[in-house]
Amino acid sequence: MPLARLNKFISRRSTAENEIAPSEPVAIAAARMPDGQRAYVIGDIHGRKDLLSSLLERVAEDRAQREGAEEHLIFLGDYVDRGPDSSDVIDMLLELKQSEMNVITLKGNHEAAMMSFLQEPMKGKRWLHYGGDATLRSYGIDLVLAELTEEKIREAGKKLKRNLPDSHLRFISSLEASSMMGDYLFVHAGIEPGRPIDDQKEHDLLWIRDDFLEHTGLFDKVIVHGHSIIPEPEFKDNRIGIDTGAFYSNILTCLVLEGESKEIL
Helix, strand or coil, rough: CCHHHHHHHHHHHHHHHHHEEEEEECCCCCCCCCEEEEEECCCCCCCCCCHHHHHHHHHHHHHHHHEEEEEEECCCCCCCCCCHHHHHHHHHHHHHCCCCCCCECCHHHHHHHHHHHCCCCCCCCHHHCCCCHHHHHCCCCCCCCHHCHHHHHHHHHHHHHHHCHHHHHHHCCCCEEEEEEEEEEECCCCCCCCCCCCCCHHHHHHCCCCHHHHHHHHCCCCEEEECCCCCEEEEEEEEEEECCHHHHHCCCCEEEECCCEEECC
């Protein structure tokens, strides 16, 4: 074969071999983790250090009873607001990141709102009304919502910048919006139906609700999410919801995924 034709043949073959076949939709019954991998997925914590401590003890007990696997601890966001111990929760997560487990901490809409307040308190002041006042208190800043003025909001922003440890700011600033493992996509809120997974907007990953929750068709991955409070974990054909409203229900949920198994701890 002439050299020019040989080069074209090799080029076409290489391109064909590197093409990725379109993903097939995945139903929950068939979804599985990669071999030798186990994930512990924890829902919205919202400042409940007490519940997180208890649940991590349960995780430790579960790990001790199972055969060895590479273990992942995945948090779906909303670590701050509403509960009393947002600052302590972040301290716990930072400590966990030093452990032998692979710890993945995703961004929730409450962390995004907190960052908006830090960047510009007046533009981000809505954060104060859906739990941000509790986060401020955990950093030693008292603010009475009924007595808010522009001056008090701006002063609270300045105090938060002073009181927030650098490690906490780095943590909040570096959170990722999603993570993928096996047949699962882990996000805080959900995804926009009809849009490819690799083309999702971060705002939807953090904030979407009805359009995602009411969608009955399958996605390219089973979506594991928090954000939308439910009385008990919800297993649908296309998604698993695990936000059980810890800040008021006293129930913080952990989903355990291994092989084709899906269990609630």
